[in-house]
Amino acid sequence: MRFSTLMPLLLAAGVAQAQFGKGKGNQNQNAQNQNAQNQNAQNAQNQNNNNQNNNNNANANALALDPNNVQTNSQNDGLADAEPGQAASATDDANFINFCTGETLTNGLQVKAGSCNGIPMGKIPASNQMVSAVMINPVNGDQIAPNLEINFQVKIANLQAGSFTNPDVTYYAAPQDLQGGQIVGHTHITVQDTGNDANPTEPLDAETFAFFKGINDAGDGQGTLTATLAAGLPEGFYRVCSMTSASNHQPVLMPVAQRGPQDDCVRFEVTANPDNNQNGQQAQQGQGQQAQQGQGKAAQQGQGKAAQQGQGQAAQQGQGQAAQQGQAAQQGQAAQQGQGKGQGGFGGKGKGRRNRFASRQFVA
Structure with a gap:
């Protein structure tokens, strides 16, 4: 074969080998890239699975x-x-966490048919931070005019007032909490009509009230909280109480059993004649004084009568029938006076008793 023919053949074979080798290298590179991508995808999937498992x-x-x-x-x-x-106390090994299984759950609602609430009671204050309240308006026995604005006021110690959650969806839905060692919460004012008696002997119906107001502000910053009833109340006898709660409306919980109450109640009267009590008391005092005066006069006159009788008897012995006549006249006159005054004194006592009974009907 001539040299001129051999050279082109060798060149062609070299080119072909070079192209073949280059293609094989590309395939190896592609395979490596594919493996890397697969490895990355697998690692990412594993990471996602781990994250999901952690969640x-x-x-x-x-x-x-x-x-x-x-x-x-x-x-x-x-x-x-x-x-x-x-x-005996009920017992449970796991803090009663499943106590409400199978029951209607409270779930933040005010369930009138009854429910079961599984929320923990929460944080309890120390005994030197227990809630204590006193009503300062009205006070016990107050008389208030009907249908006029009333500002009910209560002063509460050891309450971080002004925390009032939505009672429509968070009722009893979170535990009692503390701030600075004091219960975080609020109070309510509730008023009930006690009927015709300021001091009923039967418990009042808890579902019936004349006025109810939750106080969701912090008051004056010194513990005094106010609820205003603009329309006032009709005539009658009433009881007003504070009702203090944690933020989610549950009654405040104290650390010890032996303690004073955390709330206060007073009785008051709504009347168009607020001075009747005072007038009745004055009438009682005046009539009592009259009775005492009448009795005193009757006693004095009776003593005078006895003295006159003794003198008359002595005169009868020493002076005869004329003295007896004088004695009789004196006795008759003294007897008439004593009897008349005595009847007046008793009448005073009787009248006083009747007024005292009537007056008691107005005591609030």
């Missing part, structure tokens, strides 16, 4: 009771050291 574990932990929160006395019915008449 699931977190959610599962939120629904689990932390062993550090188990209260072991809830496992004790208390009868071992009980005094006579004390009842």
Whole structure:
């Protein structure tokens, strides 16, 4: 073969080999790139799975009771050291976390048919931070004109007032909490008609009230809280009470059983004649004084009569029938005076008693 023919053939073979080798290199590179992409995708998927598992574990932990929160006395019915008449406590190994299973849940609602609330009671203050209240308007026995504005006022110690959650969807939905050691919450004013008597002997119907107001502000900053009833009240006898709650409307919880109450009540009267009580008392005093005066006069006159009788008898012995006649006249006159005055004194007493009875009907 001539040289001129061999050279083109060798050149063609070299080009072909070069192209073939280059293509094979590209395929290897592509394979490596594909493997890297697959590895990255797998790693990403694994990471996502791990994240999902972590989230699931977190959610599962939120629904689990932390062993550090188990209260072991809830496992004790208390009868071992009980005094006579004390009842056995219910027990549970897990803080009663499933106590409401199968029951209608409160779930932040005011369920009139009754429900079960699984929310913890919450934080309890120290005994030197217990809530205490006193009504300052009206005061016990006050008389108030009908259908006029009334500012009910209560002063409360150891309450961080002004925290009032939405009672339509958060009723009993969170535990009692503290701020600076004091309960965070608010109070209410509730007024009930006690009927025809300021001091009823039967419990009032808790579903019936003349006025109710939750106070959702912090008051004057010194513990005094006010609820205003612009329309006032009709005539009658009433009881007004404070009703103090934590933020989510549950009654405030105290640390010890032996204590003073956290709320206060007073009785008052709404009347168009607010001075009747005072007039009645004045009438009683005046009539009592008259009765005492009448009795005193009758006693004095009776003594005078006895003295006159003694003198008359002495005169009868020493002076005769004329003295007897004088004695008789004196006795008759003294007797008439004594009898008349005595009847007047008794009448005074009788009249006073009747007025006192009538007056008591107006005591609030």
